[in-house]
Amino acid sequence: MKTYDLIVIGGGRASNLAVAVAATGKSVALIERDKLGGSCPNRGCVPSKLLIGFAEVARKVQEASGHFINAEIKSMDVERMIRDTNEWSSHVDARYQSRHPETLDLYRGYGAFVSDHVVEVNGEQLTAADIVIATGSRPRPGPFRDLPIWTSDDLFPLNGEVPKSITIVGGGFIAVELANFFDAVGVKTTVMVIDDRLLPAEDDDIAVIFKQQFTQNVDTRFNTAIESASHDGKQFTLQLNTGETHQTEALLYAIGRQLNIDTIGLENTGITLDERGAMARDDYLQTSVAGVYAIGDAATRYQLQHIASFETKFVQRRILEGNTARIDYGAISHAVFSNPEVAATGMTETEAKASGRRYVAVIEDWALSARAMSTRLSYPRTKLIVDASTFEVLGCHLIGPESSTMIHEIMMLMHLDNDIRKITQLIHIHPALPEALVVAARAAIAAIEHIKQE
Numbered sequence: 001m002k003t004y005d006l007i008v009i010g011g012g013r014a015s016n017l018a019v020a021v022a023a024t025g026k027s028v029a030l031i032e033r034d035k036l037g038g039s040c041p042n043r044g045c046v047p048s049k050l051l052i053g054f055a056e057v058a059r060k061v062q063e064a065s066g067h068f069i070n071a072e073i074k075s076m077d078v079e080r081m082i083r084d085t086n087e088w089s090s091h092v093d094a095r096y097q098s099r100h101p102e103t104l105d106l107y108r109g110y111g112a113f114v115s116d117h118v119v120e121v122n123g124e125q126l127t128a129a130d131i132v133i134a135t136g137s138r139p140r141p142g143p144f145r146d147l148p149i150w151t152s153d154d155l156f157p158l159n160g161e162v163p164k165s166i167t168i169v170g171g172g173f174i175a176v177e178l179a180n181f182f183d184a185v186g187v188k189t190t191v192m193v194i195d196d197r198l199l200p201a202e203d204d205d206i207a208v209i210f211k212q213q214f215t216q217n218v219d220t221r222f223n224t225a226i227e228s229a230s231h232d233g234k235q236f237t238l239q240l241n242t243g244e245t246h247q248t249e250a251l252l253y254a255i256g257r258q259l260n261i262d263t264i265g266l267e268n269t270g271i272t273l274d275e276r277g278a279m280a281r282d283d284y285l286q287t288s289v290a291g292v293y294a295i296g297d298a299a300t301r302y303q304l305q306h307i308a309s310f311e312t313k314f315v316q317r318r319i320l321e322g323n324t325a326r327i328d329y330g331a332i333s334h335a336v337f338s339n340p341e342v343a344a345t346g347m348t349e350t351e352a353k354a355s356g357r358r359y360v361a362v363i364e365d366w367a368l369s370a371r372a373m374s375t376r377l378s379y380p381r382t383k384l385i386v387d388a389s390t391f392e393v394l395g396c397h398l399i400g401p402e403s404s405t406m407i408h409e410i411m412m413l414m415h416l417d418n419d420i421r422k423i424t425q426l427i428h429i430h431p432a433l434p435e436a437l438v439v440a441a442r443a444a445i446a447a448i449e450h451i452k453q454e
Contacts, residue, residue: 006131031110115268203350217339
């Protein structure tokens with residue numbers, strides 16, 4: 001048995017932890033069964049956003065008439081778009097491994113617990129006082145598993161010709177981001193949703209606007225399920241619950257993700273699971289076994305790359321610096337890189353209601369921002385949810401161009417000095433998009449002052 005100071009199971013974001021600890025001279029074992037870097041740079045957020053860059057350019061040309069410009073797309077080399085994106089992703093593993101110090105041993109294979117502090121990989125047993133489980137998640141498979149159905153993992157790399165048509169099942173952010181790309185670059189795209197809503201995690205008001213705008217471009221079938229499917233070697237034939245028959249060259253399921261903890265031998269340990277079926281953790285990200293931590297998608301409630309990075313840094317400080325503080329996530333933020341773009345931080349209004357706090361909610365358009373006006377889009381909105389007693393921002397929700405950038409002003413406010421009145425005291429560049437935040441902030445302040453006068 002080989003003894004290390006630290007064992008890390010999973011070479012995604014947690015590989016940064018392994019490198020940082022090994023750089024101090026400590027002995028580290030890093031176990032990864034696939035490519036280093038994990039889902040995000042290889043199959044997830046990075047390559048999908050590279051594709052979105054192509055979609056954005058295509059959409060600008062398609063929508064040029066709104067600016068009185070007669071433009072057309074003569075051709076689109078979608079295979080080249082995919083190939084260039086695959087080329088970038090193909091170098092991720094080597095880039096990650098090139099950073100490994102000499103005191104870091106990389107094991108390529110499946111790691112599984114034999115006991116609380118013993119992990120077996122490729123027939124060899126390793127032990128350490130500190131072990132970090134960072135095995136991530138994988139796409140939840142759809143039905144009809146005997147057919148060549150895709151998940152998001154099958155796009156990077158996408159082998160073979162780009163389909164002329166694709167049907168995507170699901171209404172979450174992965175579904176709408178991929179659907180926007182394929183539709184924008186000329187692939188006949190259909191989205192099928194089992195209920196009547198897209199982006200179920202978003203605030204209700206934002207979800208309504210998103211649905212109105214998204215469906216103007218992408219053929220979306222609501223309250224639709226596939227009852228049976230067949231494949232003739234070239235295309236799928238789908239029988240729908242609506243009585244229709246639908247044909248498509250490619251069929252992709254984007255119906256959520258499941259935790260990669262079912263093959264790592266947890267049954268051989270004292271690690272307990274929570275009500276979600278994830279590893280239970282304390283406020284220090286430690287499992288029920290002392291010295292064994294769980295981070296990232298494999299354990300967190302927030303399956304987001306930036307949360308995995310935050311948890312990685314937290315455990316790094318605990319192991320290297322002896323940090324004794326409890327983890328504090330603050331307001332959780334995210335973005336949806338589709339058309340339209342959405343970003344949010346903190347509570348939805350539904351969550352604010354459930355919290356029992358007295359609050360005001362305002363939703364304002366971006367019409368007073370000349371930069372927003374120049375986009376010639378009428379739908380962009382800011383929704384603010386603000387505590388009616390303290391002026392604290394409880395949540396902010398944006399829909400419109402550059403929402404993922406604009407939201408950072410609210411994130412910083414909530415992190416440093418959470419008082420919506422501070423926004424109105426900041427001199428904003430005129431006529432930049434963030435002026436729209438000032439309009440919403442003033443509306444929220446006025447609503448609170450009205451309540452206080454009653």
